[in-house]
Amino acid sequence: MLEITAIVMGRQDTLHPTFLWNESKAVLIDTCYPGQLPLIEQALKEHGFSLQQLTDIIITHQDIDHIGSLPSLIQTSPSTLGVWASRMEQPYIQGERMLIKISQDAIDQAVRSLPPEVPEEKRQAFRHALEHPPKANVTQLIGYEDGDRLPSFDDLIILDTPGHTPGHISLYHQPSRTFIAGDALILHEGVLRIADSRLNVDNEAALRSLVQLSAYPIDQIIxxxxGQFRGDVQAQLQALIG
Known part of the structure; x- marks a missing residue:
């Protein structure tokens, strides 16, 4: 688990992409906000890895804090990266459709929510970033429709977890018994929750997506x-699902 901390929209925010590797693959799961490539590079260095070692990127869903640095990662890579996402999220990530949560009203509201001390120049840059979100080609489709494991990474299981977005995916890493949630779950003050209802396209689907987790022995959630949750995962999930 990486920790990427920066000031976003005038406030400090920390994101937790995940990095996995084996003998043939080095996989980054989600890519943070636009402009955060240097922070990702530094976080990898702290764990003894470099950007040049990346072979694949998995995008759990289309939100801008997950696809933000994807184009930069592709452009700076010395080799062709495999970019994986679900079929339903593909057209949004590729820029063929506008991100599902980005409407003009949503953009106006986001700009209004910036702290008053944010200068006008940065406000307009923020607006431009929302109106022109990053995009990149998805080279490989994943999810149950095309198989539930990543080739050359057989111990990484892909789970369809719609609700936060229609084609959201999560992952289960068998050797470490880790559920990599994406935004299917958030961790707030030690308690697992689904995302705020205003950020989910379907709250009921988000909760239903969690039912399948009872079939997996989970020691930790990212x-x-x-960030990281360790403890009685199934008890928290049951309390959440009801």
Whole structure:
């Protein structure tokens, strides 16, 4: 689990992408906000790895804090990266459709929510970034429709977890018994939750997506927002699902 901390929209925010590797693959799961490539590079260095070792990127879903640095990673890579996402999220990531949560009203609201001390120049740059989100080609489709494991990474199981977005995916890493949630779960003050209802396209689907986790022995969860949870995972999930 990486920790990427920066000031975003005038406030400090920490994201938790995940990095996995084996003899043939080095995989980054989600890519943070636009402009955060140097922070990703530094986080990898702290764990003894470099950007040049990356072979693949998995995007759990289309939100801008997950696809933000994807184009930069592709452009700076010395080799062709495999970019993996679900079929449903593909057209949004590739820029063929506008991100599902980005409407003009949503953009206006986001700009208004910036702290008053943010200068006008940065406000307009923020607006431009929302109106022109990053995009990149998805080279490989994943999810149950095309198989549930990543080739050359057989111990990484892909789980369809719609709700936060229609084609959201999560991952289960068998050797470490880790559920890599993306935004299917957030961690807030030690408690697992689904994301705020205003950020989910379907709250009921988000909760239903968690039912399948009872079939997996999970020792820890990595939430993109909140970080690592260790403890009685199934008890927290049951309390959440009801």
């Amino acid at each position: 939430s993109y927002h909140g």
